[in-house]
Amino acid sequence: MDLLTASAADLLAATDAQWEAALGVALTERLTLLRRLSGRWHPDHCIDSQAAAVFARIQRQRRRVSGGSRMLAPDRRATEARPVFESTATADGRRWTMPYLATYASELGAVYIGQRSLLEVVPLNMADLAERSVAQTSRWTFASAGMEEQIRPCLPAPATVHRTADAVLVVRPRDPALVRLADVMAHVGTVPPEHVAWIGSGLWNLACYLEYAQRAHPAIDASTVWIDTVRHRVALLGGWAYAGRIDERWAALPGNTLADVTPAWRGDPVQRSALGHIRIRRLLRALLGDATGMGPITARAPAAWVTFARSPAAGSAIDQYRSWKKVVETTFGPPRFATWDLSTSTIYPEN
Template identity: 30%
Template sequence: MFTVNEILTMKEPGDLFSDSKRIKEEYHKLTKYWHPDFNFNSKESQDVMAKVNELYFKGLDLIKNGSWKADGFIRLSGKDNKVYELKYNISHDFELGTMYIGNTVVLYLLDENNKDLYENAVKIIDNFTYADLGMKEEVSKYLPKIIGKFETKDNKLGIVIQKTSDLFLLNDVLDYFDGNIPEKHAAWILSSLYNLVCYLDYAKLSHNSISLKNYFVSPKCHSGALLGGWWYAVPQGEKMLGVTEETYSIMPPKVKNTKAGDISTDLESIRLIGRELLGDKNGTNLNSKIFIPIPMINWVRGVSSSKAVEDYENWMKCLYDSFGERKFTIMNLNDTQLYEKVKKF
């Protein structure tokens, strides 16, 4: 039997009920134990019974569509009559649906009214271009690879992206560091982003949603992968399909006027990420953080050149002015440490 606090903090039917086949039997047992009529109408029994009912009816809705959810587990039934199951470490809602982050995959589950953005992401990802096999071998490690697509019986759109086990969502990493990543780690993260944006400029793409919630980083390798947000990507010069409020807030005026894909949006997004990693999204109070080198502060508070290679080269100079010769700084962080902490938020 679960405690009161355990029940009240549950989020999914599978956290309370052992499986979809026994949910009604277990619900009746819980009702007999917790119903207010049998507990002198206490506030505690009312709260628990409300949570039990919430999870029960949520469970019935899932069962109706051949699905099931528990903490760290999701089962979905596709319109192709296949069953899709995933054990995941953490899930996050985002503006188009929900992402589930496993060890070697990320599942993005979108609402059906976002089908145009879903199809756009698939088209962009399936058509990355490279100068040669050498570039493909190197750059593709930092780009998404689709290993599955499906539509659920309750009209959700699923897209499964491959990832390596050492990659963690940057927003989770920032939460782990309580909203303030050490400046030397922020530096290599920004370097990995500038490398990637140079590729986007080569490929004549504008991602339009580079953010903490779409970028994954590897503390082990000091690298990153832009796995999410491709819903909004377009060829440079073509009309945007939409952007998030965050992206719109940093878009250069010319892009707001033309509403066309432009690499300057991605370059400005990197500077925003830099400010966020250093603990000051607006950048107004960075000067008070005496441990951050002045050149780095000036960089993240500055304006991009609108040219990816130029920004990359200037960033390399900023790095040297900030820290001198480059040295590998170990970030001691593994999946157990990360998820034990951030799942409590």
């Protein structure tokens, strides 16, 4: 059976075995063929009365090919057939467009992941927060060239801004090796401890830099953190509209951070590094399989790591980084590189 020329009736009647035989052997070729089929049968532009049913069958087959257990992060929206974002008109009548691989919702609107771009779409009534995000990431200071070489790839690139009739578009370059941690967690379920180790170290390393730079970031979570699974790099690309100089008053906080704000902090609503440290420990608990801090943990999660993640965020970022490194080395010994066979195209098979 030729899938590209088959009728809707033939595609719906074909068994899974017939689909498997028609798709071929190589994974890359199979995904490419399924993408082409998705584009042809997408119900938004295919007029065939059975388009929706065929499209659903294609997506079921794609899930079989890419892994039946694959899940989307709760905030992520499914995308198919090489979608393209198109804005409303700008002041000069032009429209801003960008092909994207995946999209997810945020409290400030929506984020689109392009092959080499990251696009935030913020409604006009929150334009001040879009501008704050741009301002917070426009300039970084480093103590040395070595610090800059290590930390700069872990921070957002400067943004360009486009204002349309109904939104502010914040556009940044994106390293295609980086994937959003929320999408990784949704795909793999529980992250193996050997990879929680370097992700945790990367998070505390970023916390140390933020304290050096006198910056606070209260929105550190799986949706704002991105990772490079090949080079073991951790980047903090999102949530910068909520960040600020330490002791500066909050401009805003995301809803999921409010649970970590103590009554005393509500009475003195200023940026503090401790809130970011609490968020890191909460994220570590989630990575270890215990998002609440009280629930059961997986057998593979080292008990000392769980105790660390459940403990109060006390001390400086450097103190907590050292404590984390100590519990990791207690389990695994001296640092060593753990290969993770998890590519960007696995997380975003729409590519």
